[in-house]
Amino acid sequence: MGDIEDLLLASLPYTENLVVVGDMNIDVSRVDCTECVSYLSSLNKFGLTQIMKLPTRNNAILDQIMTNIPESLENIGVVDCHYSDHDFTSFTVAVEVSRACSSEDLAESSQNDIFFLRNIDDMVAYLSEVLMRLFNKHALMRICRITKPPVP
Incomplete structure (x- = not known):
């Protein structure tokens, strides 16, 4: 968890809107797991919310979308990937110009x-x-x- 915290500390001062997408190898669908609770708590400290609710590998949510603008992300889903054991995460960002x-x-x-x-x-x-x-x-x-x- 220390690596992601270091990256967030380095990124947050330079942007007001942040979306982080990736395979964290922490199953956030297991809310009873202490590692999951600690991970989500750390995200919360940085003002980030994990918004992926669909499984991306078997029945686990390992590939996540974390953001401080959850209201701007729409059409959150997964796309079947035939050459990986993980599904792709997909979403659209509502942007006002x-x-x-x-x-x-x-x-x-x-x-x-x-x-x-x-x-x-x-x-x-x-x-x-x-x-x-x-x-x-x-x-x-x-x-x-x-x-x-x-x-x-």
Whole structure:
């Protein structure tokens, strides 16, 4: 248990959201085992919760998902692995992406710079550059391939 504690001590100061996944070789389904109780207690000291509830090897939960953001992990499950005696753990992370309002970004762009330009072509190029930067930041781009059936 000392190795995982050392790794957590080294990692926690650098991140506010932490997800640790791996084979801990401690069966957390055996809550009566002193090793399991000690392990879960150590995780709790670091603010981590073990959220894997499905067996990953025979009837044991050896491969675990530990996190301090359990509410952000969804679709927790196991995937059958044909070349290992352990199943894969799987999950998705719900991530919120915040984007600043386009009008704020436009206001933050240096609009006064345009008045220092003498040529109308330079002014148009400057405005085009500002607008393209805003479009690239805020407009979602979807690329799709359209194919037609082969001609007989």
